[in-house]
Amino acid sequence: GDRADGDGAAAAARAELVRAIDASGAFDTDPVWREVFAAVPRHLFVPYYYIGVVGGHERRWEGSPDPRDRAQWLRGAYEDMPLATRLRDGELLSSSSQPSLMAVMLAELGVRDGDRVLEIGTGSGYNAALLAHRLGDHGLVTTIDLDPEITESARRHLEAAGYRPAVVTGDGARGVPARGPFDRIIATCALPGVPPAWLGQCRPGARILAPFATGLIVLTVRDAGHAEGRFLPTPA
Incomplete structure (x- = not known):
């Protein structure tokens, strides 16, 4: 079903993230973290986040009725970049680090x-x-x-x-x-x-x-x- 597809997509996105981090050399000091990042589901920690767009921010979230939007949310959750997680009056309050x-x-x-x-x-x-x-x-x-x-x-x-x-x-x-x-x-x-x-x-x-x-x-x-x-x- 939908959930299983999502889990498969998440695992693939996570593997991609691990490759990106590996390429930066970040795991060289202590390779055990490679397995940790490959296992922990970052998407469960960012059920929604905000992307900067012209004139403000656009919300991406797991509950979007459009499956394309949900797929975009999941991919974004595993990009090697910080994610804005809280906004108030257009001001960024907190984010999930890179x-x-x-x-x-x-x-x-x-x-x-x-x-x-x-x-x-x-x-x-x-x-x-x-x-x-x-x-x-x-x-x-x-x-x-x-x-x-x-x-x-x-x-x-x-x-x-x-x-x-x-x-x-x-x-x-x-x-x-x-x-x-x-x-x-x-x-x-x-x-x-x-x-x-x-x-x-x-x-x-x-x-x-x-x-x-x-x-x-x-x-x-x-x-x-x-x-x-x-x-x-x-x-x-």
């Missing part, structure tokens, strides 16, 4: 089996799903976002895709002490600095990866007061 950039960040994070990971900035929930898939034990992943609308829809997306990480509504700068200590912290939103609370919630040797105005920074935490870092040679 998958190849996510792959670069996840590979640089250096996740190991059994690592406890905190994600700052839940967005659509797709990145948390990638982490949960990679770790196998979904309880190792915690994701936090300030906006309850975002966490609510991310939780729905994650459940629909079969992932159950902890989704927390709150201020990411404070971390989530109840779920720590963490081995890895990844922020998906640009920051003015690294909040001290994060260092305090990290195990010694933990790694923090975050985008700054100047680029991506990777920090290795020695203890609650000390971390040393380097900028990555990638466009943020």
Whole structure:
């Protein structure tokens, strides 16, 4: 039926996305992510998104009555580009990041089996799903976002895709002490600095990866007061 056709089309589109990310070299550092991106259904995290058109934005969504529109929505969900997911009065409020950039960040994070990971900035929930898939034990992943609308829809997306990480509504700068200590912290939103609370919630040797105005920074935490870092040679 229709659903099975959709699943086949999604798998084909996903394989195409994995090839595009592979061509960018993003999987070279940690090839395990190739299988993760091939498995996690991004389309379940972007049931609708907006495409910039002349004079504004056009919505693409899975519920369109026209099968051609639905096919276009599905293809677009697997293109290697950021997708605008929320608009208010024509202003872009949030988006799902470009998958190849996510792959670069996840590979640089250096996740190991059994690592406890905190994600700052839940967005659509797709990145948390990638982490949960990679770790196998979904309880190792915690994701936090300030906006309850975002966490609510991310939780729905994650459940629909079969992932159950902890989704927390709150201020990411404070971390989530109840779920720590963490081995890895990844922020998906640009920051003015690294909040001290994060260092305090990290195990010694933990790694923090975050985008700054100047680029991506990777920090290795020695203890609650000390971390040393380097900028990555990638466009943020």
